[in-house]
Amino acid sequence: MRKQIVSGNWKMNLDASQSIELIEALKEKSLAADVSVAIATPAIHLESAVKQTENSAISVAAQNMHQATSGAFTGEISATMLKSIGVNTILLGHSERRAYFHETDELLAEKVNTALENELEIIFCFGEELDERKKDRHFDVVSEQLRKALFHLDASQWKHIVLAYEPVWAIGTGETASPAQAQEMHAHIRSVLAAQYDHALAQSVSVLYGGSVKPANAQEIFAQPDVDGGLIGGASLKADDFAAIVNAF
């Protein structure tokens, strides 16, 4: 049985006191026990978020890290630093990192390796842009993203990888992939994994959907057989909405 996961991605939102308040509010909520719940906070809040969520069902993830473990990279944060404050999960490949910070799949392959060497669990994000979908290239684009960033891995390393399909046109736009579009792509992702590795591996990897997931649409998206949860942006900034999404399976 695959793990069901809901992770919030706070992006660059909330100051220190707002972060503390939101986590306190989340800790008050009753969250489905069979769902793994994570929040990816801005880097500056990670350490306090880790302390605040000790003895709770919520785990804390980072939104980015550098591919080197130390060195002259002003302003950057390494995998070893994250581990040293108790962060065990990292988002890699978010479309905003790709678009605004020029992260390529080749660079992401390096970050993936560094994260795994440092025993971080990875939520790997990928997805097509609107014009790629309009040109009917979305399946190829997604296959290539997976191939370039992840297919150098051994089958044994995939137990540390969660995939998050996030069509760029659905992020922060209020436009969601329909449940059928999400299911179609998630099934495609499993078929690509099965071709590269094998059926058992393809069936074992949790594949999340991200892009305008809200309490009102989470249930029908999560009900799709190949959707194992969600990566939630805007709606993860409100405790009521995020809890409702966690409880939408």
Ligand code: 13P
């Ligand atoms: P929204 O839920 O705000 O569309 O963001 C999705 C996302 O990018 C999560 O990583």
